[in-house]
Amino acid sequence: QVQLVESGGGLVQAGGSLRLSCAASGRTFSRYAMGWFRQAPGKEREFVAAISWSGSSTYYADSVKGRFSISRVNAKNTVYLQMSSLKPEDTAVYYCAATSSPLSASIKAVPDFGSWGQGTQVTVSS
Numbered sequence: 001q002v003q004l005v006e007s008g009g010g011l012v013q014a015g016g017s018l019r020l021s022c023a024a025s026g027r028t029f030s031r032y033a034m035g036w037f038r039q040a041p042g043k044e045r046e047f048v049a050a051i052s053w054s055g056s057s058t059y060y061a062d063s064v065k066g067r068f069s070i071s072r073v074n075a076k077n078t079v080y081l082q083m084s085s086l087k088p089e090d091t092a093v094y095y096c097a098a099t100s101s102p103l104s105a106s107i108k109a110v111p112d113f114g115s116w117g118q119g120t121q122v123t124v125s126s
Helices: none
Strands: 004-007 010-013 018-024 033-039 046-051 058-060 068-073 078-083 092-099 120-125
Touching: 004 092, 018 033, 018 092, 018 120, 033 068, 033 078, 046 068, 046 078, 058 068
Parallel strands: 010 120
Antiparallel strands: 004 018, 018 078, 033 046, 033 092, 046 058, 068 078, 092 120
C-alpha cells in the first residue's frame, strides 16, 4: 500500500480557486491510479476525479467537470486537484485515494480504492 497525505484545503469565497495536493510515500507511486473523493456532512463519500498512473487518462464527476482538473507528477510522488469556480456545494472534506487496478470510467467507487489519506477540509462561502 501507499501512504497519502493531503494538503491545500481552506476557506474560499464562491467563485474562487484552490489547489489540493496529495503527497504519497513509497517508490511505487507511479504504479497507482489516483483519485479524489469528497464527503460533505451527512452525505456519503463521493467520487470527484481520477487519473491513470501515466496521467494520460482522467475522469471527472459531472458536478465538477469543466471546473476541476486532476494532474500528477510522478517524479514528486504527488497528485493535484485544481479547483476553480468553486461553489458552496463544493464544501466537503476532500480525500486522496490510490488504486492498483487499471483505471477506467467504471473505477470510481470507494471500494475500488485501497489506500486513503486523512482528508483536507474545503469550505466555500457564499
